[in-house]
Amino acid sequence: MSPRTVTARLLSLLTTEELAAIVAGKGPTAVLVPVGSVEPHGPHLPLGTDTLISETAAVRAADALAAGNGVDAWVAPSVPYGVTDFAEGFAGAVGVPAPALTALLRAIAERLLADGWRHVCIVNNHLEPAQDAAVRAAIEDLPAGAASVACPLAKRWARTLSDEFKRGDCHAGRYETSLAMAGGATVREGHRELRAVDVSLSKEIRAGRTRFREMGMDRAYTGAPAEATREEGETLYGKLVEMIVVEVTEGLGRA
Numbered sequence: 001m002s003p004r005t006v007t008a009r010l011l012s013l014l015t016t017e018e019l020a021a022i023v024a025g026k027g028p029t030a031v032l033v034p035v036g037s038v039e040p041h042g043p044h045l046p047l048g049t050d051t052l053i054s055e056t057a058a059v060r061a062a063d064a065l066a067a068g069n070g071v072d073a074w075v076a077p078s079v080p081y082g083v084t085d086f087a088e089g090f091a092g093a094v095g096v097p098a099p100a101l102t103a104l105l106r107a108i109a110e111r112l113l114a115d116g117w118r119h120v121c122i123v124n125n126h127l128e129p130a131q132d133a134a135v136r137a138a139i140e141d142l143p144a145g146a147a148s149v150a151c152p153l154a155k156r157w158a159r160t161l162s163d164e165f166k167r168g169d170c171h172a173g174r175y176e177t178s179l180a181m182a183g184g185a186t187v188r189e190g191h192r193e194l195r196a197v198d199v200s201l202s203k204e205i206r207a208g209r210t211r212f213r214e215m216g217m218d219r220a221y222t223g224a225p226a227e228a229t230r231e232e233g234e235t236l237y238g239k240l241v242e243m244i245v246v247e248v249t250e251g252l253g254r255a
Contacts, residue, residue, distance in 0.1 A: 009062040011076045022072055023116030030073040030119040030248045031112050032058040035135060037082035037126035038094040041172035042221030044191035045180050047092045050126040051080045056183035057237055058123045061244035069249055083131040086212050090220050098134040105138035109147050119251050123244055124151040145254035148247040157243045164223050168202035173223015182233025196224040
């Protein structure tokens with residue numbers, strides 16, 4: 001079977017010979033590594049919401065890179081565990097230490113580059129600051145253009161997203177619930193009845209509070225999930241796809 005007959009651009013669906021043919025090609029190649037977390041997202045979203053968002057954005061970006069940017073891009077299996085210190089005390093907060101995540105992602109990136117991929121992009125949508133730092137540390141000192149991080153915490157991308165995201169009250173609120181809807185997650189019934197919670201994570205972090213409960217997020221969400229729509233989620237995915245495409249193409253340009 002040719003790689004071109006694989007319907008989704010997923011690395012896990014390829015055989016070793018198919019993969020070898022891809023990385024041996026003359027054009028630029030890139031592999032996207034979705035990263036997320038296992039943590040509570042209110043009473044209405046699954047524990048794996050961040051991973052779902054990263055996966056959905058990565059799959060769409062791989063298509064965009066291949067179709068419109070001349071990059072043979074594929075999506076590696078996800079890394080579903082992350083740094084989840086903020087959610088301490090809630091059931092389902094299954095995190096790993098930041099150094100462990102950095103070491104794992106570094107090893108994955110190095111192995112993918114050794115396989116012959118021109119560029120590795122780590123796609124992260126778990127927005128805890130320690131997670132972002134751990135992810136970025138994983139690609140430090142790799143060769144120029146070899147790797148990048150696509151994460152909406154970067155200012156250049158944050159300013160393109162929704163007002164709720166910019167305010168920082170976006171954990172399992174309108175922003176993430178819209179993305180979950182558009183990504184095919186099962187949003188639990190009753191989310192339209194959830195009251196809006198006016199807690200800005202960015203402001204709380206600056207104030208020195210680093211746990212959801214001490215921030216006032218008693219049900220592990222902030223923002224307005226009742227206002228979420230699939231249509232807004234589709235719009236937001238367009239922004240996340242653009243983020244990934246630019247990070248990859250810029251990275252390849254530095255190689």
